[in-house]
Amino acid sequence: MKPRILIIGACGQIGSELTFTLREKHGADHVIASDIREGSASLMQSGPFEILDATNYNALEDLILHYDVNEVYLMAAMLSGTAEKFPMKAWDLNMNTLFHVLNLAKDGKINKIFWPSSIAVFGPSTPKDNTPQKTIMEPSTVYGISKQTGERWCEYYFKRYGVDVRSIRYPGLISYKTPPGGGTTDYAIEIFHEAIKEEKYTCFLSENTALPMMYMDDAINATIAIMEAPKEQIEIRSSYNLGGISFTPKEISEKIQKHIPNFSISYDPDFRQAIADSWPSSINDEAAQNHWNWKHSFQLEDIIETMLNGIKQELKAN
Numbered sequence: 001m002k003p004r005i006l007i008i009g010a011c012g013q014i015g016s017e018l019t020f021t022l023r024e025k026h027g028a029d030h031v032i033a034s035d036i037r038e039g040s041a042s043l044m045q046s047g048p049f050e051i052l053d054a055t056n057y058n059a060l061e062d063l064i065l066h067y068d069v070n071e072v073y074l075m076a077a078m079l080s081g082t083a084e085k086f087p088m089k090a091w092d093l094n095m096n097t098l099f100h101v102l103n104l105a106k107d108g109k110i111n112k113i114f115w116p117s118s119i120a121v122f123g124p125s126t127p128k129d130n131t132p133q134k135t136i137m138e139p140s141t142v143y144g145i146s147k148q149t150g151e152r153w154c155e156y157y158f159k160r161y162g163v164d165v166r167s168i169r170y171p172g173l174i175s176y177k178t179p180p181g182g183g184t185t186d187y188a189i190e191i192f193h194e195a196i197k198e199e200k201y202t203c204f205l206s207e208n209t210a211l212p213m214m215y216m217d218d219a220i221n222a223t224i225a226i227m228e229a230p231k232e233q234i235e236i237r238s239s240y241n242l243g244g245i246s247f248t249p250k251e252i253s254e255k256i257q258k259h260i261p262n263f264s265i266s267y268d269p270d271f272r273q274a275i276a277d278s279w280p281s282s283i284n285d286e287a288a289q290n291h292w293n294w295k296h297s298f299q300l301e302d303i304i305e306t307m308l309n310g311i312k313q314e315l316k317a318n
């Protein structure tokens with residue numbers, strides 16, 4: 001039987017691409033997109049779309065009952081950079097929406113949940129290279145604290161109430177179709193837009209800051225793969241490490257220069273440098289590989305070509 005899916009935060013960077021992919025897979029009527037704001041015309045016209053403030057439990061429950069939803073992808077959150085400016089708002093949004101969805105599943109109103117965690121669950125005391133699945137986690141950002149807490153609650157709801165919740169610790173995600181939502185890895189998207197438009201970019205992180213990154217298509221594939229895996233393969237009910245690749249602003253700028261020889265980069269680190277410094281440089285995702293056969297496919301060169309071609313095509317079309 002086809003699932004009936006609700007995506008919360010469907011107009012965001014990940015939600016929008018997830019909506020299109022799931023609609024292609026299951027049929028538009030089986031995937032209800034929702035967000036607190038309107039998104040692109042193409043997203044809103046490609047299937048059912050509802051304005052929803054996911055912090056409102058009653059509105060969320062009504063939508064789930066109205067559409068007979070059985071799976072929820074909760075993509076609404078306040079991301080790392082913005083969360084440092086509005087700590088309490090970030091905590092309220094990130095935690096309350098998760099509790100609402102977990103409680104709806106506990107009460108038997110939905111069967112399965114996807115909730116994304118992040119590499120931000122790690123902190124300055126975590127081993128930085130090839131960071132293991134299980135290790136010291138002392139996040140120093142509001143965003144990271146909300147994600148680590150969320151992981152603990154997901155595992156608790158699975159163990160105590162049998163809630164089928166599945167989660168991935170996304171690294172920084174790179175895509176061109178929807179703008180990024182205020183994270184510390186946003187530079188790795190902005191750099192492509194500025195390279196094409198201005199042939200120069202001022203980076204808000206320092207040149208040798210290595211961070212784990214992934215192309216959006218890989219992240220969407222991983223999200224669908226973990227949701228479709230047989231229940232017994234999901235041995236970790238907090239959240240799975242997901243690796244991808246790792247690079248610094250200097251490395252990516254040198255690769256872009258091969259395509260745009262006049263491109264130049266300068267560095268003016270801001271408050272996001274401290275966030276980046278507290279995160280891993282690279283991630284070990286063997287557990288995801290072993291449990292549900294995860295494997296990423298985009299390497300840095302693939303990402304560079306896809307981003308440059310995609311942005312150029314979008315500029316031509318507009």
Ligand SMILES: NC(=O)c1ccc[n+]([C@@H]2O[C@H](COP(=O)([O-])OP(=O)(O)OC[C@H]3O[C@@H](n4cnc5c(N)ncnc54)[C@H](O)[C@@H]3O)[C@@H](O)[C@H]2O)c1
Pocket residue numbers: 008009010011012013014015034035036037052053054055074075076077078079093116117118119169170171172173174179180181182183185
């Ligand atoms: N993008 C990344 O690189 C990255 C990395 C790690 C984890 N994540 C996680 O993935 C998820 C999605 O991230 P994203 O990059 O798409 O974020 P985003 O900011 O682009 O999108 C979030 C969406 O949620 C919506 N939203 C905010 N408050 C809402 C509310 N009260 N009710 C309903 N919708 C609301 C926003 O309007 C926005 O469209 C988040 O949980 C984020 O923490 C993202």
